[in-house]
Amino acid sequence: MIDIELTEIDRGRSFIPGGVNSGQRQVPGIESLVVTATSGSTFTDAEGRTYTDYHAAFGPPLLGHNDPDVDAAVAEAGRRLDNMGVGVTPIEARLAEKLAELVPSIEKVLLTMTGSEATFHALRLARTATRRRHVIKFQGCYHGWHDSVAMNVISPADRIGRKDPLSGGILPEVLDATIVVPFNDAAAVERALEEHSGDVAAIILEPIPHNIGAVLPQPGFLERLRELATEHGTVLVFDEVITGFRHGLGGYQKVAGVTPDLTTLGKAMANGWPISALGGKADLMDLFSTTPGRPAFFAGTFNGHPAMAAAALATIDRLEREPVHEHVFRLGERARRGLQEVYDALDLPVVVSGFGSVFVTYFLQGPVNTYTDLLANDVDLFVGYRRELMKHGIFELPLNLKRSHISYAHTEADIDRLLEATNESVRAVLARR
Ligand SMILES: Cc1ncc(COP(=O)(O)O)c(C=O)c1O
Numbered sequence: 447m448i449d450i451e452l453t454e455i456d457r458g459r460s461f462i463p464g465g466v467n468s469g470q471r472q473v474p475g476i477e478s479l480v481v482t483a484t485s486g487s488t489f490t491d492a493e494g495r496t497y498t499d500y501h502a503a504f505g506p507p508l509l510g511h512n513d514p515d516v517d518a519a520v521a522e523a524g525r526r527l528d529n530m531g532v533g534v535t536p537i538e539a540r541l542a543e544k545l546a547e548l549v550p551s552i553e554k555v556l557l558t559m560t561g562s563e564a565t566f567h568a569l570r571l572a573r574t575a576t577r578r579r580h581v582i583k584f585q586g587c588y589h590g591w592h593d594s595v596a597m598n599v600i601s602p603a604d605r606i607g608r609k610d611p612l613s614g615g616i617l618p619e620v621l622d623a624t625i626v627v628p629f630n631d632a633a634a635v636e637r638a639l640e641e642h643s644g645d646v647a648a649i650i651l652e653p654i655p656h657n658i659g660a661v662l663p664q665p666g667f668l669e670r671l672r673e674l675a676t677e678h679g680t681v682l683v684f685d686e687v688i689t690g691f692r693h694g695l696g697g698y699q700k701v702a703g704v705t706p707d708l709t710t711l712g713k714a715m716a717n718g719w720p721i722s723a724l725g726g727k728a729d730l731m732d733l734f735s736t737t738p739g740r741p742a743f744f745a746g747t748f749n750g751h752p753a754m755a756a757a758a759l760a761t762i763d764r765l766e767r768e769p770v771h772e773h774v775f776r777l778g779e780r781a782r783r784g785l786q787e788v789y790d791a792l793d794l795p796v797v798v799s800g801f802g803s804v805f806v807t808y809f810l811q812g813p814v815n816t817y818t819d820l821l822a823n824d825v826d827l828f829v830g831y832r833r834e835l836m837k838h839g840i841f842e843l844p845l846n847l848k849r850s851h852i853s854y855a856h857t858e859a860d861i862d863r864l865l866e867a868t869n870e871s872v873r874a875v876l877a878r879r
Contacts, residue, residue, distance in 0.1 A: 452492055455480050470504075473845055475833055484511035486855035489841070497841040498860050500850035505656075505688050506718040508774070508803070509764055510855025516717045519760035523753040531747060538750040541758050545725055548695045548762070551684070551709045555725030556734060557750040561687035561712035562590025564722040565650065567734075567744060568708045569594050572648035572681035574742040575730055580642050582649045582680075584629040586817035588657035589650055589685050589710075593617065598626045599657055600847055603821050628816045629655055630663060632670040639678045648708075649675055650683040653698045657688075658847045659806035660799040661814055668704040675707070681730065687712035687722065692851070693802045695765055719757035770854045774803035777852045777861050781805045784865040792872065803852040820847060827875055834871035840864060 450458075459465040466472045473479070480492035487510055490496045499511070509516065527535055538557060545555045558564050569581055581594055585606060589595040593616045601610040609621045625642065627634040629651070639646055649671060655661045675682035684706040689698035691714040699705055708726035715721060725731065734744040748754075764770060782798050782805050789796040789807070797812040798805065808814060809824035825846045832844035840863070842850045852861075 449482075452480070455492065470845065473843065475829075475844060476836075486510040486512070487853055487857075487860060495839070497836065497839050498856070498863070499841050500852070500864070501841055501843040501848075502851040502853060503718060504713070505692060505851050506713040506716075507853055507855075508692050508714040508851075509717050509761065509770065510853040511718065513717050513761075513764070515764055516719070516757050516760045519756040520719060520753045523756035527752045529748060529751045529753075535750070535752045535755070537752045537755040537759065541750075541755045544759065544762055545711070545723055549686075549690070549697050549709055549711070549725060550700055551705045551707065551727070552725030553728040554731035555723050556731065556736065556744060557755065558722045558724065558746055559720045559748050559751070559754070560590070561685075561710060561722050562592055563746065564687065564710035564712060564724040565589040565595060565683070565685055566592045567724050567742075568681075568683045568685075568710055568726075569648055569650065571708065571724075571730055571733060571742050572683065574733055575681060576647045576679065578645045578647035578680075579623050580625055580646045581623065582625045582627060582635060582638055582646055584651050584655065584817075585626050586629055586655045586658040586661065586820075587650075587652045587685070589652075589687075593620045594624055595650065597621065597624060601817070603818075606818060628818065629661055630667050630815045632667055632674065635671060636674055639674060639680065643678075646678060646680045648681040648683050650685055652685050652688065653702060653704075654689055654693075654801055654804075655817075656804060656849050658817060658820055659808060659849050660801055660804055661816065661820075662799065662801065663702070664815060668702050672704050672706070681708060682706040683708045683710065685710045688714075688804075689801075691715050691761070691765065692804070694771060695762070698801075715761065716754055716757035717761040719754050721751065721754035721758050768854070771802070773854055774852045774856075777856055777858065778803045778805055780858065780861050781852065781864060784861065785868060788865060788869045788872070791869075792876070794872070794876075800849070804849050805852070806847070806849045808847075823847065827872070830875040831868065831871040834874050835867055838863075838867035838871065840867050 464472050483490040489499045542555050546552045585598045588599045596612040598610045625638045686697040690711040712722035733740050733742045786798045795811045797808045797814050809827045810822040829844045832842045
C-alpha cells in the first residue's frame, strides 16, 4: 500500500487540504516531502534518501521508530482482543494500575487517544469541580487544538499580551475565559488569580514549555504555582504530553518534586501509537460520568483501545527494564555540550537548551526565561541550518523554535555526525550573509 508511484501520491494528496493531515506538517521548503519508511532513528523519503531523524514526529518514538517489542504487543493484542465498547479489558485495567504506580499525581486515570482530548477533559473536569469559568495558560505553551487553549503559542511580537487564537471559529466568550500569562512569572499568575478571584478553575502548563523549544522553569516557579493553586482552590494541571515518559517514568513532576492535581500524558507513552491519559486526584477523577450519575461527561469510541493500551504497557516495560533514560540523557548531554563547543568556536551567541533527550539551540543572547526572550531568535539561521542539515542526511524540523529529540535507537556516532554536520551547516548559512 505504501509502495505506490509518486504520481499516484501527488494525485492522492491533492484530495487532502494542503496535502497534509496536521497543520504543522506543511513546512516551507519541504512541501513535497513524502515519507515512505521509518526504522529506529531514521526515516526514508520517496526519493530513497534516508535521514537520521531528530524530529521524531514531535516526540513519541522514545525507543525509536517501529520498536519490535511494542509493535509485537500491538499485533498480539490486535489478534486476540478487538475494541469492544462495553465493559473493560484486562489490558486497560493493568495499564491504569501501572500509571497510578508510576506517576506521583495519579490516583485514578482515564484513557483517551490524543493529547488534545486529555487536556480538553482536564479543563472540563476542573470547571465541573470548581464551578468556575476561567483558566490560566502560559504564552508559548501548547495544549492541543480545542478552543479553550488553542491560542498564544508562537505569537508574533504584536500579539503578545492579547489573545492570539490559532484558529478562526473560537467563540469570543471562550477566548475571554482563558487568561494568558508569561511563563516563569509567578507574580503575573498571582495577579490574575486575584483579579478573577474565586473564578479561576484551572492553571494549565507544560512544566517545560517544549512547544517553544525548551524554556526551563526557574527554581521555585513550579512550587509557587502549586502554592497559589492550593491557596485559590484552583486545579493545577501539568500537561506532560511531551515530558511524561520522555523525561522519566514518573513524568517531569517526579523530577521537579511538584505534584499537580491533574496530569495529561500522550506521545511517548506508547512509543508512537495513539493513546493518551488524564489522571489525578481520585476526588476529581471520580466526578467523571464513567461513575454513573457523576457530572463530568466522558466518552470515546476508541478510549482504552486494547492494542494501544498494549503498546503503552510494552513501552513502559522496556523503559523499566532497559537503561533507556540513561542512554538518551547521556546522548542529550553529549549533544548539548558538543553544540555549545561548536558555537563557541564560531563565536556565535547562542543558548543551547534542553532537558534529557530534548535539545534546541536558540540563536540569541540569553538568558531565556520566557517566550518574549525568544523573539530575539535569529529565525533565518535557526531554519536555515536545519535545511542545510538535510543535505547531510540529518533531519531537525526546519521550523522556528522547534525542539529535537533523541531516541534509544540513536547512537553516540549519530551525535558526533550531528555535531559535525551542524558545524558545517551553520557555517554555510553564515557564509551566505
Ligand atoms: C504539551 C502538549 N499537549 C497537548 C498536545 C496535543 O496532543 P495531540 O496532538 O496528541 O492532540 C501536544 C501536541 O503537540 C503537546 O505538545
